Amino acid sequence: MIAEEPPSPRPRGWYPRGFIGEQPYWTILGIDGGDAQSLLTRVRAHETPEAVPPPSGLRAELRPYQQRGFEWLRFMAQLELGACLADDMGLGKSVQTLAVIQDRWENTAPNERRPTLIVAPTSVLTNW
Secondary structure, three states: OOOOOOOOOOOOOOOOOOOOOOOOHHHHOOOOHHHHHHHHHHHHHOOOOOOOOOOOOOOOOOOHHHHHHHHHHHHHHHOOOOOOOOOOOOOOHHHHHHHHHHHHHHOOOHHHOOOOOOOOOHHHOOOO
């Protein structure tokens, strides 16, 4: 729910309901117009995540809901969007994240691979 009066100071990207003014919507959100158009084109071209097998190097078996989470995270990465997995503890967010990292590793040329920073509580270190 959007408040009628903005908090002070106003967080980036927050605007009262209906406020667009003279600027295009994506400018208000801090996105360049060309980037916004490119994003919209990519989203429209890929309306749903593609069904893909888990990466061959993943030494785990994904449950059906984890497979869908992996596909969704992969889809968001292809669109160059951030994503967040949020569910109850013990449902496999770590293995889904590892699957995405492994998938990226397997599908990126060796000279283009980049490190991945993981920020996680110590309680899941054994999973990693």
